[in-house]
Amino acid sequence: MKLPTQAKVWHNGELVEWRDAQVHVATHALHYATSVFEGLRGYATAHGGTTGRGTAIVQLDAHVKRLLDSCRISELPLRWDFAQVREAVLATVRANGFKSCYIRPLVFRGCGALGVDPSNSPVEMSVIVIEHGAHFGPEAYARGIAMCVSSWRRMAPDTLPTMAKAAANYLNSMHILLEARGNGFDDGIALDHEGYLSEGSGANLFVVARGKLFTPSLGSSILEGVTRGCVLTLAREFGLEVLETRIPREMLYVADEVFVTGTAAEVTPVRSIDRKPIGAGARGPLTERLQQAYLAIVRGEVADRHGWLTLV
Ligand SMILES: Cc1ncc(COP(=O)(O)O)c(C=O)c1O
Structure with a gap:
């Protein structure tokens, strides 16, 4: 799955440019894998939709629920609730306008302290969207x-x-x-x-x-x-x-x-x-x-x- 160079990324509540969605090398998740994520797909459908492109996301609520469950299991207290995470996904897809896409919400422990204890590292969230076709070809x-x-x-x-x-x-x-x-x-x-x-x-x-x-x-x-x-x-x-x-x-x-x-x-x-x-x-x-x-x-x-x- 090729990465775009120009796309909007939802990063801690804001839509930012692809190149600006950065983390520091001291990010807790880079050292201790303290992150969870989701993979969703949007298909260009024959249905309407507000964009006129008819992009439909498959099982949005089930994926948001699994993301929140993954956060609970992995001790990642998220400051955005179900409705806000759902809206973040939709906003990122709308902002990028790909017809068929793969959507990757990510929740991770950011930069705060070095050491396994995550409590002083903030919980961050981002959503990236890329264009996507068939996976295995x-x-x-x-x-x-x-x-x-x-x-x-x-x-x-x-x-x-x-x-x-x-x-x-x-x-x-x-x-x-x-x-x-x-x-x-x-x-x-x-x-x-x-x-x-x-x-x-x-x-x-x-x-x-x-x-x-x-x-x-x-x-x-x-x-x-x-x-x-x-x-x-x-x-x-x-x-x-x-x-x-x-x-x-x-x-x-x-x-x-x-x-x-x-x-x-x-x-x-x-x-x-x-x-x-x-x-x-x-x-x-x-x-x-x-x-x-x-x-x-x-x-x-x-x-x-x-x-x-x-x-x-
Ligand atoms: C290890 C693993 N199992 C199963 C699945 C299939 O899950 P889903 O149908 O929710 O994409 C995935 C895909 O994300 C996966 O990474």
């Missing part, structure tokens, strides 16, 4: 991606809180991703501390097997993905049996279909894992159905029947 939608099971595991539940979208957790994600890319895969799948399936470096995992849809439960060190929630809603709407549960690794190798979900990844099929083809080695029929149903709603091609979109 458009061919991945149809062809699927190649994944491997990572040698890196997700954090054990008594180490780092994976329910928080905390920067600290992304050092683990980075290792999963770099190891996978270094070995010629698109991304890795991490196991949890007990060896059950967890998630990808930045996406939740779904397995279609025995006519049911399986996804790891919150107890398997996952981030509770907003897109995961959308897909669970759609699957139930289709009348599918859905299980949020512990899943052994070998389910991957007998699966009919595997896919990953995320704000950036949307619904992306997995064509192989550890070089073993999944199903027919291409996007499976249920993945395609869920993918199309999800994309049709977020792109505004059909009615927003679940109330996921907020027009900018």
Whole structure:
């Protein structure tokens, strides 16, 4: 995702120029990873909206809620409330005017004192917006991606809180991703501390097997993905049996279909894992159905029947 050179950034309550949204090297979050963030997407839709561009943000309230939850989990007392954070996101999107965009709110401990104790470092917030297209590339939608099971595991539940979208957790994600890319895969799948399936470096995992849809439960060190929630809603709407549960690794190798979900990844099929083809080695029929149903709603091609979109 390329960074713009000219864009407005919401920084502690003000819209400032991209180049002016700076922090000091003594910023607590740089030293101790005391930050949490969100990733949202805005799509150019056929719907109206005040900008006339029809940009709609997907699951704005769910993302704002998760940001506030991440702050609570991570001891980051935020001086902006739900409505103000929501408005900050909308104001930043309006100020930049990108049709399709990725939105990154960030809450972090700023510059106040050196030392692990964060109490003397102020809690700051910023929102950046960049233009954005497909995450894995458009061919991945149809062809699927190649994944491997990572040698890196997700954090054990008594180490780092994976329910928080905390920067600290992304050092683990980075290792999963770099190891996978270094070995010629698109991304890795991490196991949890007990060896059950967890998630990808930045996406939740779904397995279609025995006519049911399986996804790891919150107890398997996952981030509770907003897109995961959308897909669970759609699957139930289709009348599918859905299980949020512990899943052994070998389910991957007998699966009919595997896919990953995320704000950036949307619904992306997995064509192989550890070089073993999944199903027919291409996007499976249920993945395609869920993918199309999800994309049709977020792109505004059909009615927003679940109330996921907020027009900018
Ligand atoms: C580790 C991790 N898991 C899952 C997800 C998917 O979450 P969401 O659907 O809310 O984007 C993400 C994406 O942000 C992620 O970073």
